[in-house]
Amino acid sequence: MAENETYQALDFIREIVKADVESGKNDGRVHTRFPPEPNGYLHIGHAKAICLNFGLAEEYNGLTNLRFDDTNPTKEKDEYVEAIQDDIHWLGFDWAGRLYYASDYFDQLYEWAVELIKKGKAYVCDLTDEEMSEYRGANVFNEEGKRITPPGKNSPYRDRSVEENLDLFERMKNGEFPDGARTLRARIDMAHPNLIMRDPVMYRIMRKHHFRQGDKWLLYPTYDWTHGQSDSIEGITHSICDVSFEIHRPLYDWFLEALEIYHPRQYEFGRLNLTYTVLSKRYLRQLVEDGHVAGWDDPRLPTLRGMRRRGYTPEAIREFCRRIGISKSDGIVEIQNLEHCVREHLNKTAPRVMAVLDPIKVVITNYPEGQSEELDAINNPEDPNAGTRQVPFSRELYIERDDFMEDPPKKFFRLAPGREVRLRYAYFITCHEVVKNENGEIVELRCTYDPATRGGDAPDGRKVKATLHWVSAPHAARAEVRLYDYLFTREDPMNVPEGEDWKANLNPRSVVINREARLEPMLKDAEPGFRCQFERLGYFCKDPDSTPDTPVFNRTVALKDSWKKVQDKG
RNA sequence: UGGGGCGUAGACGAAUGGUAAAGUCACCGGUCUUUGGAACCGGAGUUUGUAGGUUCGACUCCUACCGCCCCAGCCA
Numbered sequence: 001m002a003e004n005e006t007y008q009a010l011d012f013i014r015e016i017v018k019a020d021v022e023s024g025k026n027d028g029r030v031h032t033r034f035p036p037e038p039n040g041y042l043h044i045g046h047a048k049a050i051c052l053n054f055g056l057a058e059e060y061n062g063l064t065n066l067r068f069d070d071t072n073p074t075k076e077k078d079e080y081v082e083a084i085q086d087d088i089h090w091l092g093f094d095w096a097g098r099l100y101y102a103s104d105y106f107d108q109l110y111e112w113a114v115e116l117i118k119k120g121k122a123y124v125c126d127l128t129d130e131e132m133s134e135y136r137g138a139n140v141f142n143e144e145g146k147r148i149t150p151p152g153k154n155s156p157y158r159d160r161s162v163e164e165n166l167d168l169f170e171r172m173k174n175g176e177f178p179d180g181a182r183t184l185r186a187r188i189d190m191a192h193p194n195l196i197m198r199d200p201v202m203y204r205i206m207r208k209h210h211f212r213q214g215d216k217w218l219l220y221p222t223y224d225w226t227h228g229q230s231d232s233i234e235g236i237t238h239s240i241c242d243v244s245f246e247i248h249r250p251l252y253d254w255f256l257e258a259l260e261i262y263h264p265r266q267y268e269f270g271r272l273n274l275t276y277t278v279l280s281k282r283y284l285r286q287l288v289e290d291g292h293v294a295g296w297d298d299p300r301l302p303t304l305r306g307m308r309r310r311g312y313t314p315e316a317i318r319e320f321c322r323r324i325g326i327s328k329s330d331g332i333v334e335i336q337n338l339e340h341c342v343r344e345h346l347n348k349t350a351p352r353v354m355a356v357l358d359p360i361k362v363v364i365t366n367y368p369e370g371q372s373e374e375l376d377a378i379n380n381p382e383d384p385n386a387g388t389r390q391v392p393f394s395r396e397l398y399i400e401r402d403d404f405m406e407d408p409p410k411k412f413f414r415l416a417p418g419r420e421v422r423l424r425y426a427y428f429i430t431c432h433e434v435v436k437n438e439n440g441e442i443v444e445l446r447c448t449y450d451p452a453t454r455g456g457d458a459p460d461g462r463k464v465k466a467t468l469h470w471v472s473a474p475h476a477a478r479a480e481v482r483l484y485d486y487l488f489t490r491e492d493p494m495n496v497p498e499g500e501d502w503k504a505n506l507n508p509r510s511v512v513i514n515r516e517a518r519l520e521p522m523l524k525d526a527e528p529g530f531r532c533q534f535e536r537l538g539y540f541c542k543d544p545d546s547t548p549d550t551p552v553f554n555r556t557v558a559l560k561d562s563w564k565k566v567q568d569k570g
Numbered sequence: 571u572g573g574g575g576c577g578u579a580g581a582c583g584a585a586u587g588g589u590a591a592a593g594u595c596a597c598c599g600g601u602c603u604u605u606g607g608a609a610c611c612g613g614a615g616u617u618u619g620u621a622g623g624u625u626c627g628a629c630u631c632c633u634a635c636c637g638c639c640c641c642a643g644c645c646a
Contacts, residue, residue: 009583009584009585009592009593010584011583011584015586035646036646037645037646039645039646069646071645071646072645072646074645075645075646125644127644128644129643129644132644133642133643136642137572137642138641138642138643139642140571140642141571142571146571147571147572147642148571148572149571149572149573149642150571150572151572179644180644182644183644185644192573193572193573193574194572194573194574194641194642195572195573195641195642196573196574196641196642197573198642201643201644202644203644204644205644206644220644222643222644222645222646223645223646224646226646227646243574243575243576243639243640244639244640244641244646245646246574246575246640246641247573247574247575247640247641248641249574250574268575270575270576270639275581281646323582323583323593323594323595324582324583324594324595325582325583325584325594326583327576327582327583328575328576329575329576329577329582329583329639330575330576330638330639330640331576331581331582331583332581332582333581333582333595334580334581334582334595334596336581336595336596337581337582337594337595337596338595339595340594340595340596341595343607343608344608347607347608348608352605378604381603381604381605381607381608382608382609411606413606414606422604423604424604424605425604426604455604456604457604464604465606466606467603467604467605467606468605469605533605533607535605535607536605536606536607537605537607538607559605559606559607559608560606560607560608561606561607562606562607563606564606565606566606
């Protein structure tokens with residue numbers, strides 16, 4: 001390895017691909033696919049798979065197909081097809097026109113099924129689903145109520161003649177039998193220790209309208225019968241899926257061998273789990289449908305759409321996927337890893353602005369009434385090319401309520417009676433008077449400023465221990481700010497208190513709406529999706545709910561707060 | 571129970587028989603700072619699920635055990 005090359009450890013899948021390419025397998029081609037079922041929205045777990053599949057192809061000058069696995073018309077919709085493509089593009093990947101549907105292969109699959117029947121490797125079975133389960137030896141319990149797995153027994157229809165099978169299968173296609181009356185099954189081994197191999201179903205009768213095939217089909221192929229053959233048709237070299245499909249691999253291989261067609265190889269990696277959230281379509285759907293969140297793009301959701309609306313960047317998500325790596329172990333990644341990647345990217349790219357979330361009025365008593373001025377502010381200290389902007393300053397300002405304490409503890413550096421601090425890009429100010437209402441609440445701070453410190457530096461070299469953000473009261477835009485927090489109160493939402501539902505772990509403060517925020521005026525004109533840092537507070541993203549009068553901002557992620565840590569320690 | 575997997579610091583994850591185990595997040599301390607941010611420097615922590623075995627030498631090979639996850643849909 002060259003000296004200036006940094007060592008990048010390969011995960012086990014990349015090791016395999018590397019070895020295959022080097023040995024000339026598949027003529028050195030790398031061709032992957034991402035095969036979502038169009039029955040829901042993509043989430044960050046999918047992002048991991050997308051990054052792996054598309055990333056692998058990029059690394060080896062290969063190709064990646066987008067293939068919709070649309071074999072179950074009861075669940076799939078066009079709406080999801082559009083959204084999934086949109087999300088993959090947003091994440092930063094493209095399939096260059098190689099968009100396919102498993103349903104495009106239904107005719108070929110049907111022919112291959114006929115071929116297997118002729119080879120005596122498939123048969124039409126009349127067992128009901130309960131009977132099939134029983135014959136398979138599934139769901140059997142011993143006296144102690146523990147699950148056992150006795151060998152299955154052959155279906156009484158297993159030995160039908162080829163002719164009869166052909167006839168029945170054709171009539172299944174023609175709609176002569178009611179839904180669920182018969183199935184086509186692979187004839188493998190009813191005593192196989194792997195239940196998947198006990199004569200799995202290849203076709204089921206379903207009189208369902210398919211969103212792409214219309215009413216052409218009355219029987220639909222199962223996942224197992226479809227997936228490997230689709231991979232074969234497309235010339236996929238490495239078919240990557242999550243570990244739950246590992247036990248299906250013998251069947252994947254069996255079909256391909258029985259058909260004697262090109263045989264791609266399946267590899268499995270561990271699916272992603274993240275703390276403080278759920279990552280399964282079933283649970284996400286429940287949250288949306290039961291109204292616990294506002295929709296699939298709710299910023300609290302780990303869906304790609306939700307994270308996009310929240311202000312996460314595709315770069316950050318991709319970097320996160322790179323860092324967590326690929327392995328087969330099933331762990332749970334701390335969400336702080338994701339947040340770190342988001343902060344890291346936004347720190348480099350997000351312009352800084354000033355916004356006061358919990359305003360308290362400050363009157364600069366020695367600043368002329370009715371006067372105002374524009375001050376230069378740096379847009380992003382991390383990016384010299386980001387330039388500067390003008391921020392209005394006047395006699396009446398707002399600062400953050402948290403930035404003042406009447407009786408401050410030793411480690412509190414911010415404003416307090418008699419203390420001087422800096423207003424960012426503006427002046428040093430000193431607090432002289434605290435005005436309270438009849439309830440004893442602070443309503444106003446009366447301060448003086450030092451005109452010599454314009455811009456934030458004292459000519460005499462004196463220092464202050466704190467720099468505060470602020471906005472000019474008469475110029476400020478009033479805004480709604482949505483402060484998001486974790487969706488659940490527990491790292492593992494499924495760790496449920498005795499006798500309660502997992503939704504009992506929902507965080508009641510996962511979003512806190514603030515309508516008192518005051519922003520720099522320029523923020524009114526920003527486009528939805530605009531990402532910025534509210535100095536000293538966090539990263540925020542303008543929400544599409546914004547109106548010309550009321551901008552709405554979502555908190556993407558807070559800045560790290562070491563003062564909070566000091567406080568928490570007491 | 572059968573079958574398939576997995577077990578390296580709080581979390582993720584390298585190490586493919588050879589200097590008593592990389593990196594990242596989190597954590598702790600410090601420097602710097604017109605963001606108590608960022609950056610930079612430093613620190614702590616595992617002895618590699620357990621017990622045996624092979625070997626000059628094992629996270630890596632073997633045996634047994636333990637724990638966790640997945641399947642038992644005509645879902646994918």
